[in-house]
Amino acid sequence: MQLTVTNSPFNEEQTEKINQILPTLTPEQKIWFSGYLTANQQSEAKIGIDAPSREVAEYLLNTEIPSKTREITILYGSETGNAQSIAETLEGRLKENEFTVKLSSMENFKPKDLKKVQDLFIISATHGEGEPPDNAATFHEFIHGRKAPKLSDLRYSVLALGDQSYEFFCQTGKDFDERLEALGGERLSPRVDCDLDFDEPAEKWMEGILSSLADSAASVSTSAADTESAQSSNTQKYSRTNPYRAEVLENINLNGRGSNKEVRHIELSLEDFGESFEPGDCLGVFPENDARIVDQLLETFGWNPETDVEINADGETLPLAEALTSRFEITKLTKPLLIKAAEIFGNTALKEVVNEEGWIQSYIEGRDLIDLIGDFPAADLHPETLLQILRKLPAREYSIASSYKANPDEVHLTVGAVRYNAHDRDRSGVCSVQFAERIEPGDTVPVYVKKNPNFKFPFNEETPVIMIGPGTGVAPFRAYMEEREELELEGKTWLFFGEQHFTTDFLYQTEWQSWLKDGVLSRLDLAFSRDTDEKIYVQHRIEQNSKEFYQWLNEGAALYVCGDEKSMAKDVHYAIRTVLEKEGGLSEEDAESYLLQLKKDKRYQRDVY
Template identity: 70%
Template structure:
């Protein structure tokens, strides 16, 4: 019997979807699904005791965990990693027949916190120890006076971060301590994850489920249909990258520019997934061969010697391991702490009690500097994997529209070059793309969704875009998409760089979109063309009244680019406009911007 609106409680769309699913199920799958739905219904109807019927109805009659305690998973995510892990963990818990509520922190009503029973927090840390934007309000509430006492609540925290930052995993540490201070009981110890987080996240999930099962009287071994790794490998990912052919690699800057920004076009033939404006392209880079050779020479090792690259005992020749696997161009405090034990250098050991020296030393130095300044006769090639972390992938905002370029993806990459401590330094991935990648070459990549940087596609919502330098990339993607969809409407771009004649990235495209009314306003700031430096925040301030009018008319606001200076200066300028044009106090203006973030009207992709 097919479901319809007349013979079921489902609407037409739901009935159609269910019919399609049911028709494709085997008899065994239908039996499992029936048991699963029955178990959930019984759990809700009678939460005072485990249902014996569950084991009889579920496939293979395996014992299922049952608990009268409901589980809440909250994630704070800037680029989608914490959200992805939250979704995987929620699916895993449902497999064990728990009732689970999964929510972004900014979608969770604070008053509901006192009703929570088992709470799992998965949060990244942004910038210098700050919560991600969608965790700001919950973080503030939890650390404020109105936070309830949480006796009887059990909790566990998974913290995501980057060891190269001073305040590694700080937001997760904040949540963990505050929940304990409010009286909640820790299920297992907090786990802090570096960029390569799959194995630690997997262990955290399994250990928590074991604890939950144990407290529910279930002794089964924790198994899952898929691990964190296998969930990712359903698609192209870090462990399963797509080899993309380079179609174009163009320097966007004119002759005499201080900058080198590359426009890179890649072929996505048969990739199998679409992307949206705001999403990212992830590149798996390689270290500069010159730096690799210099490091091997400094270490005095044979480049052909096989070295262990992980705890599983996998090996690679030293030269290949240092080129493709290990990060060698960035020092961190945890790395120096490991080096104390592995190098046995008395001078280094003596300095490790001085935090100010550590922070000053790691700034702008790499592994060549470390082994030059603190040589070690006892350090051997087999100890490299104990000292070094994996080479992190690089994320770039996509600069093209999938609808306009279904077999391509474009990125905008600024080549990073500078001098520090008497040596020339280069960005690992940016200079690889600028100097060592030519059309016809292939590079390993994968697409990554960015759920916290999404654009509207209608003609009613005003959109303000602020993207100096390479931060303009996602706005090129957005306007390409709007053009493809035939949309006009109110769109306003603020772009800035050093010089008009050499650094006006994608100049002809913006001007064409202006003429065709895909883009309705364009304000430019070229900082080195005038005696007094002018940046995008100055152009925003000059348009104070109009900017305020757009905000009051429901405009959505997007900021992309440098976090340390630009994003903070832009934020302060917008707050000042709200004070001056709207008569708000500083506190009220800040509260207004916070509310805009909660409503997804103020989104940032900053780095």
């Protein structure tokens, strides 16, 4: 914290001297100096003198400062990199405060070492329907099994990441928190459950940990140190909390006339962005709600769109229409939202049904805020009251479809427009249809780069690479091919791509064919499901080429899967397992163990959504 004459009782000469010396002090020196001043002030109050007490000074000089001897372990379970990023930030802050820290993913942590851990901080996402991420599954199973040790000497805290639109919100983090307590651990700081907008609660969780550690070490308040740590660890110029306004350079429909799909190729300018990215990384985009939905919502309530409303705890205000457009989620319902709505709507019917088992999860599927208000009208509801129960409009993260080395001042996205009908109303994806219908070249959108450490490609010529990416899942593989071409790498690469029709839906067709011709891509297998009587998908092409697929695996190939999680990714996993059983003579159990080992060796990576 920089002292000035306006935020301190010192004059200009004094603040200048203090600001010169403070950055040079070690944490121990700051603690000593704080203690010295406190003791001196108490001494002055008792004996009424202006000069420092010699006895107090000598006592403080000869008093040993409490050492931070307890070792801290940070474990993360991460699917897309968010948990790992927070874990690395926490590691940095703890080290800046002179703590001894060990950071590890859960898959790289030896479970038998758990009984040796003194202070444990867990950061974990929840995957699918309440399942742990792939790199947390083994540790999650161990800690819930019979071999888990008693942890009576352990202090711990858990940060859980999730999405409130899922039934088992933050379930993995809750599992860890409850199990560590059951094993005898002492909760050093309460668990915090984060929704998609996790920055603020994660920051408060870290501050709580630093404060608890300081209290337990009989240290002084760490608020100033926390602020300094936050400033020094935030080296990015742009981030989720400080997005970059990227100009749209191109916005092209990749599908041919007559296609059932609309996939947009978006090119954004990153001039003066100042940060690189790698194939496999994501670009976060902060979208805006469709003005038609916002207008309908305002008309339903009879609210004035120009009414100023507070949008955060800091008292920042915006006109109501703008707040509903750019700051709050109105097209998706969550369980916490319905529970809070039952409290403030004054609707008896809603109060009754929210307590019925399974009703909320069934109701929220495919419905939005307009549906909720239509089905359960609210009485005398004020805008500020509604905004208090809405969550922030989350960013959408897309796999980057271009190479930084090939296009350092640009970033490309492959975005499929989402449109569907549910409950007798046409619906659309907030961000995807904004790109498809409301954004043109010259417009700007707020963006940030999101590193994805769990989807990283090899850049050598010895490792064969198999890429499985139907539809928009092909995006990161385009980035990888661009980068390989730029680096003039040779080696074996194999792409499985699928869509509905060859003539209208072969995304980036000319590029793939050019890479194939030039040898950047070694092999290309295609599956167009609507061009044949029997639907053919990428998993069928894998099984049809089982002998060659198995041979590539034996040669050390790395597998990458990107795309739909609910069906494609599961079907592809089953197909790969079938290849191992057929060509390798493995049992189903042994084939699964083989794939698990591939994941641990980073040879089987998935970016699924």
